[in-house]
Amino acid sequence: MITPENFSENFNKENFKEIYSQTFDQFKANISEEKFVELCTIFHREAGDLSVKFNNTLKVNFHRYSYMNDDETHFIITAFTNKNDIVGVEFHLNKRYETDNIWTKNEYYVPLEEAVVSAGGIGIFHNYHYQSDNQRYAYDFTNMIELYQHNGAPENLEAYFAYGSNVLAPLDGTVVEVKKDVLDNSIGTVNSEELSGNYIIIEHDNHEYSLLAHLKCNSVKVKPGDKVTAKEIIAQVGNSGATTLPHLHFQIMSEKELNKDSIRIRFKNHETLTQGERIEDL
Numbered sequence: 517m518i519t520p521e522n523f524s525e526n527f528n529k530e531n532f533k534e535i536y537s538q539t540f541d542q543f544k545a546n547i548s549e550e551k552f553v554e555l556c557t558i559f560h561r562e563a564g565d566l567s568v569k570f571n572n573t574l575k576v577n578f579h580r581y582s583y584m585n586d587d588e589t590h591f592i593i594t595a596f597t598n599k600n601d602i603v604g605v606e607f608h609l610n611k612r613y614e615t616d617n618i619w620t621k622n623e624y625y626v627p628l629e630e631a632v633v634s635a636g637g638i639g640i641f642h643n644y645h646y647q648s649d650n651q652r653y654a655y656d657f658t659n660m661i662e663l664y665q666h667n668g669a670p671e672n673l674e675a676y677f678a679y680g681s682n683v684l685a686p687l688d689g690t691v692v693e694v695k696k697d698v699l700d701n702s703i704g705t706v707n708s709e710e711l712s713g714n715y716i717i718i719e720h721d722n723h724e725y726s727l728l729a730h731l732k733c734n735s736v737k738v739k740p741g742d743k744v745t746a747k748e749i750i751a752q753v754g755n756s757g758a759t760t761l762p763h764l765h766f767q768i769m770s771e772k773e774l775n776k777d778s779i780r781i782r783f784k785n786h787e788t789l790t791q792g793e794r795i796e797d798l
Contacts (some may be wrong), residue, residue, distance in 0.1 A: 563590030713757025
C-alpha cells in the first residue's frame with residue numbers, strides 16, 4: 517500500500533501505476549493511467565528522486581504532503597485520507613522571487629481576535645496566492661475547532677466559526693475605500709463578478725495599504741476618510757466575492773488600488789506565519 521511515509525520511495529522506484537491505483541475516482545476521471553504514468557516519468561527524469569519536505573493537516577481526514585528533490589527545483593503535492601486514499605497528485609516547479617526578501621516597513625497585527633492561517637507563507641504548498649503577482653504575500657484567515665470550520669452543519673453559512681467574527685484594523689491608518697453591500701455567497705458558490713466582495717482598504721504610514729476582503733454584507737463600520745486605530749473593530753468576516761467558505765483575505769499593498777502588488781508582511785508578535793498555524797496571542 518502507498519502511504520504518506522513511503523510515497524516518495526515508490527515514486528523514486530517509478531511505481532506509478534501503484535500510486536495511480538490508490539487515487540480517487542474523480543482524479544482518475546480527469547487523467548488516464550497511461551497519461552499519469554507518462555507525466556510521472558517525465559517529471560522524475562527532470563527532478564530526480566524526491567523526499568518529504570512539508571506536511572500539514574488542515575481538516576479532518578485530509579493530510580497534505582509535499583515531496584521535493586534535493587536541489588529544491590521540483591516538488592509534488594499530494595493529499596491522503598485516513599485510509600490512505602490519494603485525493604490527488606500535483607506537479608510543480610519550485611519558483612522563488614526576489615520580492616520574497618522585501619518586507620513591509622510597518623509591523624501589523626493579525627486582523628482577527630482569534631485565527632487559523634488557512635493560506636499563507638512562502639511557496640505554493642502553504643499559500644495558493646503565491647502563484648499570483650498581485651496577491652503573492654496575501655493571507656487567508658479562518659477559525660476552526662479540532663480541524664472543523666463549522667459546528668456540524670457544513671451547508672449552513674451561520675454554522676461556520678469564522679463567519680460574523682470581528683475584523684480588526686491591523687494598524688493605525690486612514691480608510692481610503694470600502695465596499696459593503698455585496699451579498700454573502702451560500703456555501704460552495706462563488707461571485708465571479710465582484711472578486712473581493714465587500715472590502716476595506718486602509719492607508720498606513722510609509723505608503724503601505726492594507727486590504728481586508730470577503731467581509732460580511734453590510735457589516736462594514738467605517739467609511740472613506742475615517743481614522744482607525746490598531747485593533748479597532750471595523751467589520752465582520754463574511755463569505756462575499758470569490759470565496760466558497762467564510763474567511764478573511766488580508767494583504768499589504770504598495771498602492772491603494774484593489775489587489776496591487778502585495779508585500780511580505782511583518783507581523784507584530786510573530787516572526788513569521790504560515791499555513792496551519794493557530795494564532796491566539798494576537
